[in-house]
Amino acid sequence: MPTIGSLFAGIGGFDVGFESAGYRTAWQVELNPFNRAVLADRFPHAHQFEDVRDCGAHNLSPVDVITGGFPCQDISLAGARYSNREKRGLRGERSGLFWEVIRILKEIQPRWVVLENVVNLLAVNDSEDFETVIRALADCGYVGFWRVLNAQYFGVPQQRRRIFLVAGLGRMPPMEFLADAAPVDAVPPASGSIQWPLQADAWASHTLLANKAGSQITMGCTTFVAEPNRWDQMVERQRASETDGLCLGLDAANLAEAFSAGNAVVPQVAEWIGRQLIQQT
Numbered sequence: 001m002p003t004i005g006s007l008f009a010g011i012g013g014f015d016v017g018f019e020s021a022g023y024r025t026a027w028q029v030e031l032n033p034f035n036r037a038v039l040a041d042r043f044p045h046a047h048q049f050e051d052v053r054d055c056g057a058h059n060l061s062p063v064d065v066i067t068g069g070f071p072c073q074d075i076s077l078a079g080a081r082y083s084n085r086e087k088r089g090l091r092g093e094r095s096g097l098f099w100e101v102i103r104i105l106k107e108i109q110p111r112w113v114v115l116e117n118v119v120n121l122l123a124v125n126d127s128e129d130f131e132t133v134i135r136a137l138a139d140c141g142y143v144g145f146w147r148v149l150n151a152q153y154f155g156v157p158q159q160r161r162r163i164f165l166v167a168g169l170g171r172m173p174p175m176e177f178l179a180d181a182a183p184v185d186a187v188p189p190a191s192g193s194i195q196w197p198l199q200a201d202a203w204a205s206h207t208l209l210a211n212k213a214g215s216q217i218t219m220g221c222t223t224f225v226a227e228p229n230r231w232d233q234m235v236e237r238q239r240a241s242e243t244d245g246l247c248l249g250l251d252a253a254n255l256a257e258a259f260s261a262g263n264a265v266v267p268q269v270a271e272w273i274g275r276q277l278i279q280q281t
Contacts, residue, residue, distance in 0.1 A: 001022065001023065001024045002022070002023050002024070002064040002065070002278060003023060003024050003025070003026040003061075003063040003064050003065070004018045004023045004024075004025055004026065004063055004064065004065040004066070004067055005025075005026055005027045005028075005029075005060060005061075005063040005065070005066045005067075005108070005110070006025060006027070006028040006029065006030075006046075006066075006067050006068070007029050007052055007066060007067065007068035007070070007100075007101055007104065008029065008030065008052065008068050008069050008070055008071065008097075009028035009029060009030040009035070009039055010030060010032075010035055010069065010260060010263055010264050010265070011035050011038045011039065011042075011260045011261070011264050012025075012028070012038065012039050012042055012043060012264075013069075013264035013265030013266060013267050013270060014067040014068075014069070014114070014116070014265045014267075014270045015028065015039075015042075015043060015046070015067075015270075016042075016267040016270070016271075017265070017266075017267040017268065017269065017270025017271035017272075017273070017274055018065065018067065018270055018271070018273075018274040020267065020271045020274070021270075021271045021272075021273075021274030021275045021277075021278055022274070022275075022278050023064070023065065023274055023278065024045070025043050025045070025046040026046060026047070026061050026063050027046055027047040027048070027049060027060055027061060027063070028043065028046050028047070028048050028049070029048075029049045029050070029051070029052045029055050029060075030048065030049075030050070031050060031051055031052070032260075034256045034260065035260055036048055036050070038260070047061075052097060052100045052101075052104070053097075053100055055100075055104065056103065056104055056107045056108075057107035057108060060104065060107075060108060062108060062109075062110070063108065063110050064110055064111050064112065065110055065111065065112040065113070065114060065274075065277065066101075066104065066105065066108065066110045066112075066113050066114075067113075067114045067115075067116075067265075067270070068101050068113075068114075068115055068116070069115070069116040069117060069263075069265050070095065070097055070098045070101055070115065070117060071094040071095050071097055072094075072095060072117050072118045072120075072121075089124045089125045089128075089129040098133065098136075099136075101113075101115070102136050102137075102140060105137075105140050105142065106140055109141075109169060110169065111168060111169055111171075112166065112167070112168050112169070112173070112277050113137070113142055113165075113166075113167050113168075114164065114165070114166050114270075114273055114277075115133075115164070115165040116162050116163070116164050116165075116265055117162065117163055118162065118163070119148055119161050119162065119163050121133070121163055122148075122163060133165070134146075134165075137165070137167050140169075141169050141170050142167035142168065142169055142170075143167055143168065143170070143171070143172055144165065144166045144167030144168055144172060144173045145165070145166055145167075145172075145173055145177055145178045146163060146164065146165045146166075147163070147164055147166075147177065147178060148161055148162070148163050148164075149161070149162060149163075149164055149269050149272075151266040151268070151269055154266065154268035154269050154272060155268055156266055156268055160266060162265070162266075162269075164269070164273065166273060166276075166277070168280075171280075173276065173277065173280070174276050174277070174279060174280055176276050177273065177276045
């Protein structure tokens with residue numbers, strides 16, 4: 001069975017997808033202790049490591065594929081106060097950990113590497129950072145494709161556009177990654193048939209899928225739901241909260257879960273990539 005190693009593993013989005021495609025996760029590297037606890041529970045067969053800067057050929061076993069969604073804090077436009085010209089990009093402390101990926105690739109030399117990041121990687125610092133990523137991979141002997149994939153076309157009821165780079169050590173990835181065998185509209189829509197009217201708590205604005213990010217829950221009136229003769233339900237929910245001790249807001253655990261989900265690679269997208277590559281592994 002082909003194996004993968006996961007850098008910046010998060011809660012294992014890449015790993016779930018690739019294992020569904022027929023791979024086995026050999027090791028995972030993740031700094032966040034909350035995320036590592038999730039990984040240890042879901043992937044007991046994999047070795048977990050904490051800091052990517054402490055990992056390499058001395059403690060990571062050889063694998064067929066290395067995946068990694070390297071940090072986007074210095075690249076992403078989310079919550080940004082600065083223009084793309086002012087973004088630190090790969091020079092930043094967090095996103096600059098990309099160079100640890102390059103170091104590990106040189107030491108492990110897997111057949112394939114799959115990297116993921118926000119779409120703004122294409123534009124930050126006048127696109128110089130994206131050119132640097134491509135050049136760095138090429139200097140390691142990796143050639144391949146990049147493509148922006150949206151989770152909504154993989155059966156997920158959320159728009160999440162991310163750039164994926166797939167490269168092989170001295171060999172190109174399968175062409176199917178770059179050119180689909182079927183048009184996008186052949187993919188079953190994520191929403192399916194919608195029954196109207198929806199209950200107030202069934203709208204996306206009241207879930208982890210609110211607005212742009214999986215970690216965002218709307219607190220204002222970006223979505224306002226009105227139902228006839230249902231005002232009394234607000235009183236009932238308040239009474240239930242007081243009587244049953246239900247949480248009215250987000251506690252620390254809720255927040256950690258929300259951010260982990262928001263940062264995760266969508267498993268369905270990872271599975272699609274994995275299925276393309278496993279045919280060549």
